[in-house]
Amino acid sequence: MSVPLSSKTVRDLRSIVGAAHVITDPDRLLAYESDGLTQYRAAPSAAVLPASSDEVARVVERLHGEGIAIVPRGAGTGLSGGALPSEGAVVLGTARMNRILEVDPDDRLAVVQPGVTNARLTEATRPFDLYYAPDPSSQSTCTLGGNVAENSGGPHCLKYGVTSRYVTGLTVVLAGGRVARLGGSGRVASGGLDLTGLFVGSEGCFGIATAIEVRLLPLPASVRTLLAIFDTMEAAGHAVTGIIGSGLMPAAVEIIDRATIEAVEASVFAAGYPKGVGAALVVEFDGTEAGLDADADRAERCCLEVGAREVRRARSEEERLGLWKGRKKAFGAMGRIAPDLLVQDATVPRTRLPHVLASITEIGKQYELRIANVFHAGDGNLHPNILFDRADPDELERVERASHEIMKLCVDAGGTITGEHGVGIDKRAYMGLVHNETELDMLRRVRGVFDADHLFNPGKVVPDAVETPAEPVGSERASAAHAEAGAP
Ligand SMILES: Cc1cc2nc3c(=O)[nH]c(=O)nc-3n(C[C@H](O)[C@H](O)[C@H](O)COP(=O)(O)OP(=O)(O)OC[C@H]3O[C@@H](n4cnc5c(N)ncnc54)[C@H](O)[C@@H]3O)c2cc1C
Numbered sequence: 001m002s003v004p005l006s007s008k009t010v011r012d013l014r015s016i017v018g019a020a021h022v023i024t025d026p027d028r029l030l031a032y033e034s035d036g037l038t039q040y041r042a043a044p045s046a047a048v049l050p051a052s053s054d055e056v057a058r059v060v061e062r063l064h065g066e067g068i069a070i071v072p073r074g075a076g077t078g079l080s081g082g083a084l085p086s087e088g089a090v091v092l093g094t095a096r097m098n099r100i101l102e103v104d105p106d107d108r109l110a111v112v113q114p115g116v117t118n119a120r121l122t123e124a125t126r127p128f129d130l131y132y133a134p135d136p137s138s139q140s141t142c143t144l145g146g147n148v149a150e151n152s153g154g155p156h157c158l159k160y161g162v163t164s165r166y167v168t169g170l171t172v173v174l175a176g177g178r179v180a181r182l183g184g185s186g187r188v189a190s191g192g193l194d195l196t197g198l199f200v201g202s203e204g205c206f207g208i209a210t211a212i213e214v215r216l217l218p219l220p221a222s223v224r225t226l227l228a229i230f231d232t233m234e235a236a237g238h239a240v241t242g243i244i245g246s247g248l249m250p251a252a253v254e255i256i257d258r259a260t261i262e263a264v265e266a267s268v269f270a271a272g273y274p275k276g277v278g279a280a281l282v283v284e285f286d287g288t289e290a291g292l293d294a295d296a297d298r299a300e301r302c303c304l305e306v307g308a309r310e311v312r313r314a315r316s317e318e319e320r321l322g323l324w325k326g327r328k329k330a331f332g333a334m335g336r337i338a339p340d341l342l343v344q345d346a347t348v349p350r351t352r353l354p355h356v357l358a359s360i361t362e363i364g365k366q367y368e369l370r371i372a373n374v375f376h377a378g379d380g381n382l383h384p385n386i387l388f389d390r391a392d393p394d395e396l397e398r399v400e401r402a403s404h405e406i407m408k409l410c411v412d413a414g415g416t417i418t419g420e421h422g423v424g425i426d427k428r429a430y431m432g433l434v435h436n437e438t439e440l441d442m443l444r445r446v447r448g449v450f451d452a453d454h455l456f457n458p459g460k461v462v463p464d465a466v467e468t469p470a471e472p473v474g475s476e477r478a479s480a481a482h483a484e485a486g487a488p
Helices: 007-017 026-032 053-065 118-128 144-150 195-199 233-245 258-265 292-305 317-328 330-334 350-366 393-412 428-434 437-450 475-485
Strands: 046-048 070-073 090-093 100-104 109-112 167-173 179-183 208-215 222-230 252-257 279-287 310-313 340-343 370-376 384-388
Touching: 007 046, 007 053, 026 046, 053 070, 053 090, 053 167, 053 208, 100 118, 109 118, 118 144, 144 208, 167 195, 179 195, 222 233, 222 292, 222 317, 233 252, 233 279, 233 292, 233 350, 252 258, 252 317, 258 279, 258 317, 258 330, 258 370, 279 292, 279 317, 292 310, 317 330, 330 340, 330 370, 330 384, 350 370, 350 393, 384 393, 393 428
Parallel strands: 046 090, 070 090
Antiparallel strands: 100 109, 109 208, 167 179, 167 208, 222 279, 222 310, 252 279, 252 370, 340 384, 370 384
């Protein structure tokens, strides 16, 4: 339930950021009710859109002075409910903090405000033959602030690593409006502990990143991209194991399953993938020209050895984008076959992919749910996408039960509950599957160092007490999460 702010608080906030940038109108607040995890919704008390680090600090000081919680928000593309408003909280959006503050080609560093989108940073550094490597599939929309908070990955993170490898400095506004500068000028720590590393992946629970310094990489000189087509997911999974096991180091290895291919090919994003096939595998190599063809040849052989029906190779940048299209537009294409989509996220050891994927299919059958898989296969990062209609309570409950079984399956296979989308509200109840009480207590204490009163993103990530659901909890978990998040 939305709790209105007092008129004095609203006046004070307007005097800090300007009247147009404090939103209290319920119709306009609808845009802030949820993120990409659409089955959870809650109205914030207000949304405030500061333009600078100084304004963020003053807003935080004003709100925390009254004990009002703050939920940081970038573009709202998060898939674990991280930007979901908690009861009585104010959303602090970074949409106006969208300036690239510095590009330093000599030191290969850039400093950006948190609302800069991931793809824009690469566009801005391309003229210097540099780019920002972590590339979430949402990169045209998601922000660097959100990427830092989630420690985001992407298709090319198999070779290049995730966000934490690239963030070298942060300016952060902490509880009460205190400002800290962590690392900087290419060094993650100014001396002592790596506080920058600790902040990356803190999911909006430690404070607000208001300036972000990142490492840039030289653009790869050349690229080779393959699309391999298989009759079964199992064969595609074996091809992944074969490629990595052979010592090759692809930049990306992505799997798209039958349901996803069908959705893409029936949509405006049709990529020309063959119909009636079990899976497609996109494999990309990049680097200096020498050796790339040999690597691509070896990968092709690995695919053919396990029964690939066909292997295509891009001969131009246009063809390369065509091969990637089915992968990149997968989520958009699914929007036309179901009103809601739960994009699950978990990791398993690569060698367990065939077993885990087969079991996910069984879980889908058991709960009468459509599950489509499109994921970063190279690093065993699964994204089972459960298609549903949240207006159907019975289906919603089956989604919750199936999700729990998928998480347990991945943990039992030696994996974990998230690869890149974070814990947020969605995975909080699963933290007991991967952490014992001592570890959870450590997480709570570390959070307390940054934000003793949990005034940033309360109710997210770390459960207050052990919340391991021994059995599928169905709609009870959804209701509990809704209640805590203040959802109606
Ligand atoms: C189609 C699609 C594809 C995706 N593909 C990928 C992928 O390949 N890899 C991947 O990792 N993720 C992916 N995601 C998930 C999502 O895009 C990422 O988690 C992204 O980093 C979120 O950025 P955002 O700006 O939308 O953040 P939001 O959703 O607004 O917020 C995410 C979290 O960050 C916190 N936050 C935001 N800004 C700040 C800040 N300045 N300081 C502190 N905390 C902050 C919020 O409180 C919240 O907890 C995908 C999502 C979609 C919809």
